Amino acid sequence: MAVRLDPLDLYDVRALLSDEERMVQDSVGRFVDEKVLPIIGDCFEQGRFPKELIPEIAGLGLLGATIPEEYGGAGMNGVSYGLICQELERGDSGLRSFASVQSSLCMYPIFAYGSEEQKRQYLPKMAAGEIIGCFGLTEPHGGSDPANMKTHARKDGGDWVINGAKMWITNGNLAHIAIVWAMTGDGIQGFIVPTDSAGFKAQEIHKKMSLRASVTSALFFDGVRVPDANRLPNVKGLKGPLGCLNQARYGITWGPIGAAQACLKEVLDYTAERVMFGRPLAANQAIQLKLADMARRITTAQLLSLQLGRLKDAGRLQPTQVSLAKWNNVRMAIDIARECRDVLGGAGITTEHGAIRHALNLESVITYEGTETVHQLVVGRELTGINAF
Numbered sequence: 001m002a003v004r005l006d007p008l009d010l011y012d013v014r015a016l017l018s019d020e021e022r023m024v025q026d027s028v029g030r031f032v033d034e035k036v037l038p039i040i041g042d043c044f045e046q047g048r049f050p051k052e053l054i055p056e057i058a059g060l061g062l063l064g065a066t067i068p069e070e071y072g073g074a075g076m077n078g079v080s081y082g083l084i085c086q087e088l089e090r091g092d093s094g095l096r097s098f099a100s101v102q103s104s105l106c107m108y109p110i111f112a113y114g115s116e117e118q119k120r121q122y123l124p125k126m127a128a129g130e131i132i133g134c135f136g137l138t139e140p141h142g143g144s145d146p147a148n149m150k151t152h153a154r155k156d157g158g159d160w161v162i163n164g165a166k167m168w169i170t171n172g173n174l175a176h177i178a179i180v181w182a183m184t185g186d187g188i189q190g191f192i193v194p195t196d197s198a199g200f201k202a203q204e205i206h207k208k209m210s211l212r213a214s215v216t217s218a219l220f221f222d223g224v225r226v227p228d229a230n231r232l233p234n235v236k237g238l239k240g241p242l243g244c245l246n247q248a249r250y251g252i253t254w255g256p257i258g259a260a261q262a263c264l265k266e267v268l269d270y271t272a273e274r275v276m277f278g279r280p281l282a283a284n285q286a287i288q289l290k291l292a293d294m295a296r297r298i299t300t301a302q303l304l305s306l307q308l309g310r311l312k313d314a315g316r317l318q319p320t321q322v323s324l325a326k327w328n329n330v331r332m333a334i335d336i337a338r339e340c341r342d343v344l345g346g347a348g349i350t351t352e353h354g355a356i357r358h359a360l361n362l363e364s365v366i367t368y369e370g371t372e373t374v375h376q377l378v379v380g381r382e383l384t385g386i387n388a389f
Contacts, residue, residue, distance in 0.1 A: 246322055
């Protein structure tokens with residue numbers, strides 16, 4: 001007799017994982033099931049990030065998971081980090097965004113571009129959740145054109161003086177430090193800016209209909225002074241922030257798989273129990289066609305991200321490959337979330353179900369760290385050799 005397949009993993013991708021990778025996925029999955037899912041609908045409705053979960057997130061080794069253990073990280077491989085993102089976003093995109101910003105956009109640049117002193121000063125406390133970071137790149141007018149940067153830093157003796165503004169900054173009002181990218185006389189450079197610095201202000205953005213269980217802020221710098229010891233010494237130019245974004249985008253290719261799986265699981269349960277015209281909704285051909293298409297798209301995304309992770313761990317990852325997966329997987333998830341909301345009918349518009357919350361969150365995920373169009377053009381440039389930006 002044929003063994004019934006896992007409806008959320010039709011190709012048994014889990015069998016391709018190592019024992020350690022499965023252990024990571026299982027531990028994060030339990031945390032999401034036990035601690036996140038019972039409260040996240042209310043957090044979304046209230047517009048509240050569940051700060052009380054930070055110690056446990058840190059305790060599981062989810063902050064800076066790929067950072068070497070000598071700096072407080074867990075020393076995991078790229079696939080394990082991807083699985084962390086997948087499980088966290090199965091809970092909520094806001095939770096994955098928190099961990100992604102802390103790990104890929106704040107800890108990574110200190111590890112990759114920072115001095116030995118900076119690594120030892122910040123990374124262990126960031127891994128422990130004692131120091132929270134935010135990443136200041138996007139500006140109010142900039143969006144997809146980070147080279148058009150208005151925030152600037154000028155040298156004044158042994159200090160740098162920063163003026164400007166950043167927008168749409170995850171963790172901004174939670175953060176103890178900001179990794180700020182500013183134009184200098186020697187090109188774009190990165191700075192570690194304590195958020196209690198004179199002239200620094202973080203203003204939380206409200207009235208959001210997406211990522212409501214996440215802190216999003218605008219940052220303002222009015223003559224903020226930091227010592228040269230706070231400058232990231234080992235990178236100059238756009239390759240610094242873009243290198244960070246590539247790390248974060250990699251995690252984002254995994255995250256929406258979790259969101260899509262959560263929506264499919266919810267709809268599988270709902271259509272099995274909901275009786276219409278004398279039979280379960282699941283017995284309807286139109287419903288089965290929708291469910292089958294969701295499973296096809298999730299399976300494709302799983303295999304894309306797993307191969308991407310293997311390339312990353314082999315040191316062969318290329319930015320275009322990340323763009324292809326980010327574009328495909330977020331589009332997959334947002335389409336599935338919307339379709340699941342429709343299958344749930346009127347009930348689907350409430351936070352009692354996850355589909356509408358995931359659909360709204362994914363409206364941000366499909367935009368931040370490279371819009372869908374930007375990633376399409378990255379792939380187009382690779383195919384043709386012509387830059388159409």
